[in-house]
Amino acid sequence: MDNFGSDFPSGSSGKMDTGTIMEQVKVQIAVANAQELLQRMTDKCFKKCIGKPGSTLDNSEQKCIAMCMDRYMDAWNTVSRTYNSRLQRERARI
Amino acid sequence: MDNQGVTADPQLQQFIEIESQKQRFQQLVHQMTEVCWEKCMDKPGPKLDSRTEVCFVNCVERFIDTSQFILNRLEQTQRSKTSFTETMTE
Numbered sequence: 147m148d149n150f151g152s153d154f155p156s157g158s159s160g161k162m163d164t165g166t167i168m169e170q171v172k173v174q175i176a177v178a179n180a181q182e183l184l185q186r187m188t189d190k191c192f193k194k195c196i197g198k199p200g201s202t203l204d205n206s207e208q209k210c211i212a213m214c215m216d217r218y219m220d221a222w223n224t225v226s227r228t229y230n231s232r233l234q235r236e237r238a239r240i
Numbered sequence: 241m242d243n244q245g246v247t248a249d250p251q252l253q254q255f256i257e258i259e260s261q262k263q264r265f266q267q268l269v270h271q272m273t274e275v276c277w278e279k280c281m282d283k284p285g286p287k288l289d290s291r292t293e294v295c296f297v298n299c300v301e302r303f304i305d306t307s308q309f310i311l312n313r314l315e316q317t318q319r320s321k322t323s324f325t326e327t328m329t330e
Contacts, residue, residue: 164249164251164252164255167252168252168255171255171259172259175259175262175263179266179270182270183270186270186273186274190274190277190281191284194281194283194284195284210284213284213285213286214284216284217281217284217285217287217288218273218277218284220287220288220293221273221276221277221280221281221288221296222269222270222273224288224293224296224297225269225272225273225276225296225299225300226269228296228297228300228301229265229268229269229272229300229304230265232300232301232304233265
């Protein structure tokens with residue numbers, strides 16, 4: 147997300163309306179989050195599923211990675227829910 | 241619109257604040273998922289069993305407790321000593 151400016155079409159006037167900016171920023175944020183999730187998931191699942199790297203990804207490794215991906219998503223959702231509930235509880239105290 | 245630049249727009253200001261807050265939340269979820277995965281996940285199975293799920297829930301709660309504990313204790317240390325930064329640079 148560092149080449150922020152170059153991703154926005156500015157046209158000849160150099161001005162963009164607020165709505166367009168907001169929509170494009172939301173998209174870029176979503177993309178960045180998906181990339182982050184994928185990166186961490188790949189890291190964790192590689193560690194769990196690949197022992198000594200062979201010349202290909204064998205069937206058991208592929209099955210493991212597939213399961214690992216689903217479990218990582220389950221974990222992510224659980225963490226998100228739990229954190230959200232905790233925040234609500236904290237706010238209710240104040 | 242005037243030419244004061246994009247940050248003069250209150251709608252955009254609010255948008256930035258809301259999105260920033262959402263991002264802080266997302267980042268912490270990413271971080272806690274990673275940390276708690278190390279603590280709670282043995283071998284990935286066909287589903288998340290209840291014991292593992294409980295571990296994740298506890299992990300998130302304890303992580304936040306830890307964070308609050310550290311902040312509180314830091315605050316106490318700052319109050320009892322003259323200056324935290326003086327203490328740090330001694």
